[in-house]
Amino acid sequence: DFLHALQEIVPAFGASTDDLQRCRLNGMVDCGDRHKHIYQRAILLVEQVKLSKGSPLVTCLLEGPSGSGKSALAATVGIDSDFPYVKIVSAETMIGLHESTKCAQIVKVFEDAYKSPLSIIILDDIERLLEYVPIGPRFSNLISQTLLVLLKRLPPKGKKLLVFGTTSELGFLDSIGFCDTFSVTYNVPTLKTEDAKKVLAQLNVFADADIDAAAEALNDMPIKRLYMLIEMAAQGDQGGSAEAIYSGKEKINITHFFDCLQDIVR
Amino acid sequence: DFLHALQEIVPAFGASTDDLQRCRLNGMVDCGDRHKHIYQRAILLVEQVKLSKGSPLVTCLLEGPSGSGKSALAATVGIDSDFPYVKIVSAETMIGLHESTKCAQIVKVFEDAYKSPLSIIILDDIERLLEYVPIGPRFSNLISQTLLVLLKRLPPKGKKLLVFGTTSELGFLDSIGFCDTFSVTYNVPTLKTEDAKKVLAQLNVFADADIDAAAEALNDMPIKRLYMLIEMAAQGDQGGSAEAIYSGKEKINITHFFDCLQDIVR
Amino acid sequence: DFLHALQEIVPAFGASTDDLQRCRLNGMVDCGDRHKHIYQRAILLVEQVKLSKGSPLVTCLLEGPSGSGKSALAATVGIDSDFPYVKIVSAETMIGLHESTKCAQIVKVFEDAYKSPLSIIILDDIERLLEYVPIGPRFSNLISQTLLVLLKRLPPKGKKLLVFGTTSELGFLDSIGFCDTFSVTYNVPTLKTEDAKKVLAQLNVFADADIDAAAEALNDMPIKRLYMLIEMAAQGDQGGSAEAIYSGKEKINITHFFDCLQDIVR
Amino acid sequence: DFLHALQEIVPAFGASTDDLQRCRLNGMVDCGDRHKHIYQRAILLVEQVKLSKGSPLVTCLLEGPSGSGKSALAATVGIDSDFPYVKIVSAETMIGLHESTKCAQIVKVFEDAYKSPLSIIILDDIERLLEYVPIGPRFSNLISQTLLVLLKRLPPKGKKLLVFGTTSELGFLDSIGFCDTFSVTYNVPTLKTEDAKKVLAQLNVFADADIDAAAEALNDMPIKRLYMLIEMAAQGDQGGSAEAIYSGKEKINITHFFDCLQDIVR
Amino acid sequence: DFLHALQEIVPAFGASTDDLQRCRLNGMVDCGDRHKHIYQRAILLVEQVKLSKGSPLVTCLLEGPSGSGKSALAATVGIDSDFPYVKIVSAETMIGLHESTKCAQIVKVFEDAYKSPLSIIILDDIERLLEYVPIGPRFSNLISQTLLVLLKRLPPKGKKLLVFGTTSELGFLDSIGFCDTFSVTYNVPTLKTEDAKKVLAQLNVFADADIDAAAEALNDMPIKRLYMLIEMAAQGDQGGSAEAIYSGKEKINITHFFDCLQDIVR
């Protein structure tokens, strides 16, 4: 079927694939049903934009806690589509720029997209693009107005555009009227115990007997924090044990793992 | 009568018709009695401005939820009038400009209008023209002062001007004193169940037996969101079914339709 | 007596008469006793400034709801005085200017006035001159400080100046200390039922039998809104009837009048 | 004694006497005991600065309602002193200037004063110098910091300086720490009934029998408003009677006086 | 002992002694035990900085009501130390400068100090250096950040620095985190009745019998206000008596003294 077909395509676009790949440096493991459902729906949007006549612009927001895998997911969909123009817009390449320069760069990405018959734009970490800080709150209204218009403006005749946004500040985006602007919104969650077990099993650094206890202790942790925790635990409490663990010769000491967990959640 | 007469006129003005047509890309379907009433009253205002001596300036605000069809309605009235100057002022063509430049462009449109004996200006999405954001709230006072004066300033002797404004932020406009400024205000609503049935019947993508259930589930949806939902549902849950549905060979699977509805309203 | 004498004088000043006349495009009808009283007191201030030794500067504020006839009244007094310098200061001629430019233009008007033995300056819509918006609230402190000083500064020896201000935001002006600054303040009201009957009778567009019902339904409407309402009603609900009504051949259909009233007050 | 001696001196300083005289255009009438007491104390400060060794800088604030006679009183003390440098600093001569320019002009006045052995500086209407507006509140912190330092900075060895400030916004000045800065503060009041009787008697425009009733109706009015009221009343309610009243041929009609009073206090 | 030794040294540094002396124009009288204790502790800090190895930077805040003698005390310690670099940083020499210029001047003083083996810097009236005003509150964050860093930054190897700050706005300094920054803080108080008696006795302008009553009436007055009060009272209520009093021929009239006291405390 369509979903499988899509996954076998090698995308034919150049430079920006690197940017997309950097969002999933450690590859993608199975994070459970909810993540998979969102991936499938996102792929359906890709098809909708490609085939339908009435949807020249579709916009989709991925929201969820920090480190839950939103950027990795959006990048994966971008890679798995066969669209000739896929671009990620991120604050990382605009550090310290004036808000009007950022604005111009964002507009440029949309105008480049309008020249391609099929395009995907990922607005990564929208709150960061908006220079948001919760105290005040403060943010760039210049950029927010620009995005509000771009998210509603139809591409020229015959061009089609799919926009993904990611954010861990849904409440903020809602309060400035962004949520209404997206056609559809999906929540990318932390790992439930079941999901965590799956991930831990795939990583293969715990003794089988420890996986359940470890997964239960994690308590709704985002995937990013879980990776950091495992790296810490793998050093051992005197240092020096990482290599043995990653090569599979040893397993993580569960007591030290719980110590590290405490350092991380305090 | 006058209303029918008006509708048969082919408007004689150039470039900006394109802008007006872009506001109603999918054509206009019958959205029910309230939409029709507003259209008829708006056409009467067109006549009032054209024929009367004492109303050189009439201003009309169309307000209602996002996607309810305000811009499409204003554009349709603009097209259906036979006025030599009809212009839409939209934030889409002013992205990233400084507020004083936007101001100058808006003033220019009014001054062009003052040169034509009969003009219509559509101030589309006034909150976006004002760079409004609910947090703060923030907005451009320079532009708001400009509009407040322009909406009250009489055109030169012998010239007549009809201004339509559209907004989905009536409360905001009211709080900055805009509502008093408009001669008359109409609320453009979402689709009631009866209206939705009419629209679904015209679109012809559901099995007859499903239309009532579908319309009832929609629950006061604006027309824009309804179109997006139908496009999503038309893909089918495995993708690939859109063509068959649009060509009329298949109908939308009502279960998948309800799934999509849930994604959209969450 | 003096009041009558004044009214027969043809004022002898040039260009700005046009500006004054534009404030009362439809001429002046009798709006009832309160309007008349204010006019008479304003004319007494004209005399006071002209004849007395101790009042080189008199300032008078006309406040009241939007569209109640304040600007028309001030313009009429300006026209009916025989002062060699009468000038209206309005935001209409300063759209989009920087606040310091507006300031300079306002100061210029006062300095021109100081050169004439007898002058009237009308500060029309003071809140608009101040770029006031109720949210915040925001306004130009540069302009407000300028006006606060100009409203207190005596003209040079031998020169006399009468300043009228108009505003529909008395509360705001009060809160920034403007009200204390004016020598005297008059409230220009909406039309009471009795006043409305007088106006409707003068306009002669209703059947005699309908005037009372119409006037009662108006419920304290400002004169401006009343004029707009009558223009709307005169089109008839199918359009096309305006000419017959204005020429006196037909009368306004009272049912359609009530329909229009509802559109206007909603 | 000293007070009488002072009053007989003709001050020997040039240009700025005009500015001082403009503060009391209509001359000075007896406004009652409180006004007199403040005058006498102010004159003692003049002597203190002149004769004492330990007070090179004395600062005195005159506060009270708008129009109560503060500026006139300060100007009178300036005129009645025999100081070679007496200067009034007023917002009237700094309209529309940038706050840093105002600052520089104020500093200049103090530095000029430091060159004279004995100086008086009148900071007239301090809230206006500070560009104060109660909403916000807003004011120029640049100017307020400048004044706070200047009011504390000692003149160079051998020079002496007396500063008078006037204000009708004591609460504001207090809230920004100005009141502590002045050596002494006097309240310049409105006219009590007894004071008003004295003033009315001196003006000689009422029939003797009407003075008491008129004075009682005034109810704590500042002298400025009283003068305006009398000018209005002197026109008569049909105009034309002012000349006869000022020449003493007629008296003010007490009924018309009460009418005018109502217009003024509403 | 050390304290006495210090007091006999004639300091060997140039121009800025004048600035220090200006802080105590009338010399120093004995203000009671609390003032003396603070002086002694400050002198110990001088010794600590000079002799110890581990304290290259010591910072001491003198806080207390306006006019209580903080600046005079800090200046006296500066004079009584034998440090080669003693500098007072005051808003008086930076009137009207832009905050970045002020900043640069303050940094310059610290960098000059870093060149001297032993230095004292007096930051006089820190709230004024910070352009503080309680409404808002407003202040220069540029200057406050600069001071926060300078008050923590160690001088270069081998250099030693003692910083005194004075302020009458302890609450404000505390709220912006300044208080934690000072090594030690002393409160410089108003004069208690016992202290006031001592001061009055030293001034020798009252009849012996009046001193107690006078001192009791003063009620916790700062020394500055007490000096002003005595100067006022010395004029006598008709003027002209100051010379006789200062020369010791007459004493201050105690009734007039109480009158003046009332003027000052109202």
Next chain:
Amino acid sequence: DFLHALQEIVPAFGASTDDLQRCRLNGMVDCGDRHKHIYQRAILLVEQVKLSKGSPLVTCLLEGPSGSGKSALAATVGIDSDFPYVKIVSAETMIGLHESTKCAQIVKVFEDAYKSPLSIIILDDIERLLEYVPIGPRFSNLISQTLLVLLKRLPPKGKKLLVFGTTSELGFLDSIGFCDTFSVTYNVPTLKTEDAKKVLAQLNVFADADIDAAAEALNDMPIKRLYMLIEMAAQGDQGGSAEAIYSGKEKINITHFFDCLQDIVR
């Protein structure tokens, strides 16, 4: 083991060692178990970054009261690592710079680090880098956005970076979303009584019999304040005793010590 090994390495990097050494001018004494634990965990992070494949970026926040030893601890870890690039970013070297210049300097440090295979960056006193002041609160959003991005941006392939931040304003950092950004956070505490005893014993300035009483009186004091207190007490209450005490000939007078303590904690 690894921890000991690390401590014996002489770090091989140039200029910035001076900056690191200045953070611990008086050497490092044993401050108790909690300090030691944090040091060990920090050293484990050094190892993790060096050896692991999946952690190219690790970030660690040291928070705690002012003067508790955070900067000294971070500097010590920097010195004890054998990383070729170790850099401290401090407000001390950026006094008075514009926020965009500070931004550029911070970015430069990160980009230099990206060129080294193994780097440590210490963001010292983050609240000061952000120009934070609690009133308002105010801070530089430009710098905070820059840090938020830099703390999340991965170094280029093959490069590894460990970032330490220090702050005494955890609540503030939390409220602007910084805490989530750090991989792990440790609280550096004041000295408990047991810790204080250890420190006092090492310093050897008290009579043995006095150490317990002294330590108990300290009541959770940060190490910095403790050092200042001891320096003050060492002068003796008449001055002159410091040399004898530091050379070990005399001990601190416990009564004078308690006096000084009171001055410091008031």
